[in-house]
Amino acid sequence: MMPSQTLRQPAATAARPKDTLARRQRFYGWLLGSPAFFGLALFILVPFVMAIVLSFTNQRLLSPNATEMVGLRNYDRLLAVTWLTQDARRDEAGAILRAADGAPEFERLRTLLRANPDYRDYSELATFTFNESRLVLLAKDPLFIKSFGNTLKFAFMVIPLQCGAALLLALLVNLGLRGTNFFRTAYFAPVVTSMVVVSIVWTFLYHKDTGLINEFLKTLSFGLIGDIDWLGSPAWSMPAIVVMSAWQGAGYQMLIFLAGLQNIPEDLYEAASLDGANGWQKFWYITLPGLRNTTIFVVISTTIAAFGLFTQVDVMTAGGPADSTSTVMYHAVRKGFREQDIGYGATISVIYFLVILAIALGQKYYFDKREK
Known part of the structure; x- marks a missing residue:
């Protein structure tokens, strides 16, 4: 048993300096990178986390009112999109009323939106006219x-x-x-x-x-x-x-x-x-x-x-x-x-960050797939 023990001892002794060197290298690597990591955390990570939190509030830059949690209201205001269709106005005989340029007349959109509670807070985004009817795209933030x-x-x-x-x-x-x-x-x-x-x-x-x-x-x-x-x-x-x-x-x-x-x-x-x-x-x-x-x-x-x-x-x-x-x-x-409107501005920033991240990852996936 003695010869085998004497053979194993140098191997263990040789491995110990290598482990110590690797630990020191990792330590100095983290030490040298710590200013950059601190800057990234302070100016990117922390503001982004704060933006996520603010997006669920009604925080304003200068306001005497206390900040309140509003849930997903800012996200609904930002992303809500819907549509409605309108038929052309007709006279008593059923003929389509037309403007001076020959285009069919429709009921005023603002009047229609105010009369229907389902379209409250919506505004016109785009309009597409098809002969006797038109399609109106609506958004809360067009x-x-x-x-x-x-x-x-x-x-x-x-x-x-x-x-x-x-x-x-x-x-x-x-x-x-x-x-x-x-x-x-x-x-x-x-x-x-x-x-x-x-x-x-x-x-x-x-x-x-x-x-x-x-x-x-x-x-x-x-x-x-x-x-x-x-x-x-x-x-x-x-x-x-x-x-x-x-x-x-x-x-x-x-x-x-x-x-x-x-x-x-x-x-x-x-x-x-x-x-x-x-x-x-x-x-x-x-x-x-x-x-x-x-x-x-x-x-x-x-x-x-x-x-x-x-x-x-x-x-x-x-x-x-x-x-x-x-x-x-x-x-x-x-x-x-x-x-x-800090809360709503933070909501725009959060959604936009996710969009840019998705586009960048999509580009990388596309190029990597072409390489294969």
């Missing part, structure tokens, strides 16, 4: 639905534009042409510039009468293109914000794409050249597959940033014209701080 639609519209426009511009800039910078450092700095400069400053500058550029963009378009088209009301027209206001936002943020994604391009082995391009591949074939079969993980990160991060649109809208359009640029974040700030 502006939230419109703001969510505007946010989706902004995201669908800015994500491909910004990511595409960033990839193009990264490809140009990666060519190693003369003046690369200057152009890299110039492309990245808008990223480090305050969004408020950028928004103010672009507001002047978009001015209908004296803006440089309209002057440039008129000169380029020899006067065929007139003055466009970029920020005062519902048709142009959101595209104008999209272009400005893509210009401001493309530099950040450019650096990420540039790092991904520099990690692609040059041997692959040399082998493709020997096989007779042209530039497009190299880009399609080498560059894009090599940037796959980089592209996933850029798309997901750009999506999250797009859904946080606020500053540009607040500075340039204030949600107008006709609520065409109102976003969910702008609506939440307006309700929570300007109208001092």
